[in-house]
Amino acid sequence: xxxxxxxxxxxxxxxxxxxxxxxxxGQFKFGFPVNRARAxxxxxxxxxxxxxxxxxxxxxxxxxxxxxxxxxxxVTANGGHVHWCSTAEDARQAILDICQHVGAKTVTKGKxxxxxxxxxxxxxxxxxxxxxETDLGEYILQLRGDHPSHIIxxxxxxxxxxxxxxxxxxxxxxxxxxxxTLMKEAREVLRKKFVSADVGITGANFLxxxxxxxxxxxxxxxxxxxxxxxxxxxxxxxxxxVVPNLEDMSxxxxxxxxxxxxxxxxxxxxxxxGPRRPDDQDGPENFHVVLVDNGRSxxxxxxxxxxxxCIRCAACMNHCPVYGAVGGHSYGWVYPGPMxxxxxxxxxxxxxxxHLPNASTACGKCQEVCPVRIPLPKLMRHWREKEFEQHLTPxxxxxxxxxxxxxxxxxxxxxxxxxxxxxxxxxxxxxKGRISKxxxxxxxxxxxxxxxxxxxTFMDQWKKxxxxxxx
Amino acid sequence: xxxxxxQPSVGLFVTxxxxxxxxxxxxxxxxxxxxAGCRVEVPERQTCCGQPAFNSGDRKTTxxxxxxxxxxxxxxxxxxxxxxxxxxxxxxxxxLFSEDDPWFARAEAxxxxxxxxxxxxxxxxxxxxxxxxxNGSITYHDSCSGLRELGIKKQPRQLLxxxxxxxxxxxxxxxxxxxxGGTFCVKxxxxxxxxxxxxxxxxxxxxxxxxxxxxxxxxxxxxxxxxREGKPVQARHVVEILAGMTDTPAIGEAEYDLGKAL
Numbered sequence: 001x002x003x004x005x006x007x008x009x010x011x012x013x014x015x016x017x018x019x020x021x022x023x024x025x026g027q028f029k030f031g032f033p034v035n036r037a038r039a040x041x042x043x044x045x046x047x048x049x050x051x052x053x054x055x056x057x058x059x060x061x062x063x064x065x066x067x068x069x070x071x072x073x074x075v076t077a078n079g080g081h082v083h084w085c086s087t088a089e090d091a092r093q094a095i096l097d098i099c100q101h102v103g104a105k106t107v108t109k110g111k112x113x114x115x116x117x118x119x120x121x122x123x124x125x126x127x128x129x130x131x132x133e134t135d136l137g138e139y140i141l142q143l144r145g146d147h148p149s150h151i152i153x154x155x156x157x158x159x160x161x162x163x164x165x166x167x168x169x170x171x172x173x174x175x176x177x178x179x180x181t182l183m184k185e186a187r188e189v190l191r192k193k194f195v196s197a198d199v200g201i202t203g204a205n206f207l208x209x210x211x212x213x214x215x216x217x218x219x220x221x222x223x224x225x226x227x228x229x230x231x232x233x234x235x236x237x238x239x240x241x242v243v244p245n246l247e248d249m250s251x252x253x254x255x256x257x258x259x260x261x262x263x264x265x266x267x268x269x270x271x272x273x274g275p276r277r278p279d280d281q282d283g284p285e286n287f288h289v290v291l292v293d294n295g296r297s298x299x300x301x302x303x304x305x306x307x308x309x310c311i312r313c314a315a316c317m318n319h320c321p322v323y324g325a326v327g328g329h330s331y332g333w334v335y336p337g338p339m340x341x342x343x344x345x346x347x348x349x350x351x352x353x354x355h356l357p358n359a360s361t362a363c364g365k366c367q368e369v370c371p372v373r374i375p376l377p378k379l380m381r382h383w384r385e386k387e388f389e390q391h392l393t394p395x396x397x398x399x400x401x402x403x404x405x406x407x408x409x410x411x412x413x414x415x416x417x418x419x420x421x422x423x424x425x426x427x428x429x430x431x432k433g434r435i436s437k438x439x440x441x442x443x444x445x446x447x448x449x450x451x452x453x454x455x456x457t458f459m460d461q462w463k464k465x466x467x468x469x470x471x
Numbered sequence: 472x473x474x475x476x477x478q479p480s481v482g483l484f485v486t487x488x489x490x491x492x493x494x495x496x497x498x499x500x501x502x503x504x505x506x507a508g509c510r511v512e513v514p515e516r517q518t519c520c521g522q523p524a525f526n527s528g529d530r531k532t533t534x535x536x537x538x539x540x541x542x543x544x545x546x547x548x549x550x551x552x553x554x555x556x557x558x559x560x561x562x563x564x565x566x567l568f569s570e571d572d573p574w575f576a577r578a579e580a581x582x583x584x585x586x587x588x589x590x591x592x593x594x595x596x597x598x599x600x601x602x603x604x605x606n607g608s609i610t611y612h613d614s615c616s617g618l619r620e621l622g623i624k625k626q627p628r629q630l631l632x633x634x635x636x637x638x639x640x641x642x643x644x645x646x647x648x649x650x651x652g653g654t655f656c657v658k659x660x661x662x663x664x665x666x667x668x669x670x671x672x673x674x675x676x677x678x679x680x681x682x683x684x685x686x687x688x689x690x691x692x693x694x695x696x697x698x699r700e701g702k703p704v705q706a707r708h709v710v711e712i713l714a715g716m717t718d719t720p721a722i723g724e725a726e727y728d729l730g731k732a733l
Contacts, residue, residue, distance in 0.1 A: 009659070009661075012659070012662055013661050016662070321648045321650070321669075322666075325662050325666060326662060326665075358655075358659075359655075359658075359659050359662065360652070360655070361615065361648050361650065361651065361652025361653075361666075362526065362615070362616075362652065362655075363615035363647075363648035363652070364615055364618075364619035365615075365647075365648070367619070381525070384528030385528040385529075385530055386528070388527065388528035389528075393527065393528065397527060397654075397658075401523065401532065402532075404523060405524060405532040405535070405536070407518075408519045408524075408532075409532075409536060410518075411515060411539070411543075414518040414519070418487065418490050418491045421491060422491045433723055433724050433725045434695070434698055434723040434724075436699075441657065442660075443656065443658070444656060444657055444660070446660060447660060447663070447664040447667070447699065448667065448692065448695035448696040448698070448699045449694075449695040449699050449723055450691075450723075451492065451691050451694050451695055451698075451722045451724075452492075453492045453493070454492065454493055454494055454495060454719065456494070457490050457494060458485050458489055458490045458498070459485065459513070459515075461494050462497075462513050
């Protein structure tokens with residue numbers, strides 16, 4: 001997917017004026033966050049589970065190599081294959097090789113953000129293979145040539161009317177705006193694809209080291225058809241998804257469902273453990289796991305290591321007031337919201353994505369809801385430090401900051417600055433008590449009044465009061 | 472209240488916005504601290520908490536400013552200020568230094584002694600003798616830093632419940648950010664505007680006639696928006712109400728007699 005993160009400000013401005021999008025986002029806050037709160041209220045040990053999950057993830061990251069190798073051994077022992085890919089390019093190539101090896105023409109796909117990250121669909125198409133998204137949201141987006149704006153609800157930016165138009169155009173059937181009819185229509189089209197696909201590609205929510213299993217959780221069941229019907233199943237997963245054993249996996253599943261959709265458990269939890277065995281009734285003949293690093297192992301031992309705990313629940317974006325205002329596409333790449341604002345700079349470079357960690361009030365809501373307690377505001381601030389160190393911070397900000405810092409380090413001069421600023425603004429305000437237009441502060445006064453200072457600064461008044469007391 | 476040596480000594484962290492925009496907030500804080508039996512001093516050497524540099528990724532400048540603040544407040548039993556955001560910043564100081572740096576221990580020591588005013592009154596000195604009266608209905612905005620970094624939620628409400636004739640109506644989403652965010656509001660004005668517009672909508676819908684909060688940054692933002700929208704809701708810092716100092720015009724509200732203020 002093309003990178004539009006440098007245009008974040010412009011993207012955001014357009015999004016704020018996009019009425020259908022704003023209507024969709026307006027409904028958004030009454031969904032997931034409300035359901036999450038309800039689910040958590042019913043689970044008294046939720047906070048304890050979060051602590052366990054944080055600690056367990058930290059342990060996994062410290063021992064990532066060990067668990068990944070154990071996972072590989074188990075997959076191999078089960079008759080499957082593991083492909084280690086350092087870069088997005090490696091991963092695309094590995095998948096294409098497998099597809100070409102089995103002579104694939106059509107590939108069905110379950111929802112996978114990693115496949116977005118490595119731009120898989122375009123690559124397969126360019127090589128003559130048709131990828132078919134089977135998650136309803138992803139399917140709609142594929143028909144529209146669009147991309148996910150949210151990591152678990154990819155088409156959250158669309159309304160029913162958009163879907164009705166898209167299906168009408170592509171399915172050549174009478175237009176309907178009834179969600180049930182639309183779903184039935186998608187199901188009919190996709191059933192044929194499921195049966196005819198040569199390869200099924202799914203993501204993975206977790207990789208289980210002890211058993212060599214991968215698991216996906218879905219609410220549509222499309223993932224099950226994607227991975228059991230074709231002869232070849234390819235799992236694409238980033239490396240930090242590995243967990244030691246099934247019990248650990250269930251800890252994360254409990255947190256994941258509640259944190260993301262507010263369900264106690266996701267509807268379909270499907271484990272894949274190697275290819276079909278002789279006595280199995282169904283399943284693929286070939287089982288491949290493509291492990292993608294793509295910059296993740298570079299995060300170990302850095303300020304950003306905590307980000308590797310992320311289980312992609314989307315609670316951070318579901319609760320983020322900035323995401324809620326501008327939607328996911330404004331962020332301009334694959335991962336939106338607070339988690340994306342930390343992850344994207346790692347993957348595409350801070351020079352192209354500096355707006356993302358800056359476009360946050362550091363309100364801390366994301367950290368409050370993160371099931372694995374990732375200190376997202378702190379990590380965003382670390383990116384701002386990198387930006388500053390690399391002299392990428394805009395010069396107006398740098399000079400403004402330097403000028404202000406000169407005073408802030410010198411108390412006597414700071415008194416003078418405060419006194420002069422207060423005096424100036426009082427004069428600007430006249431008798432109104434507020435200023436409607438303030439030079440060099442258009443960002444403020446374009447949208448709101450600037451309340452005027454009361455008069456003399458506190459420090460001056462206090463000094464006067466103290467000397468008065470003494471006399 | 473008699474002045475004895477066992478009075479807790481408090482260094483007032485004035486905060487830039489109270490110093491410049493609303494000295495009455497700092498005076499109200501002093502009044503409350505004195506009523507709670509504290510001996511209050513205002514160190515001359517204090518400036519800003521350093522948040523603009525911290526949030527812009529300028530670590531070196533933040534460290535320099537932190538050192539200024541640490542030095543200014545050494546020797547006080549407590550450091551108290553009328554802002555969850557600025558006091559929250561003081562709590563970040565240890566992160567700025569490596570653990571073997573002598574400044575780390577000094578930053579830790581400051582962090583342990585630094586409190587936001589409503590938290591100090593409630594959690595530290597258990598002060599309950601609020602003798603104020605406020606004729607009106609208020610709604611309370613929970614500012615992000617105070618709420619999430621310092622755990623301030625019940626404290627202001629507990630103190631406000633003692634104010635005569637005051638009624639509190641909670642707004643929807645009182646814990647949602649108002650869109651101020653320091654430099655955020657001028658760096659991303661469109662987004663900030665959307666956030667503060669959502670806020671003023673919730674404030675209006677609460678039916679309260681006064682918006683109350685514990686951070687001047689947020690209050691200037693919300694009051695400025697309410698005024699621009701022509702909404703009749705007034706805005707005040709919580710200490711003004713607790714100290715019974717509501718004879719000054721509300722934030723951005725009216726004419727001042729400049730001579731009197733000086």
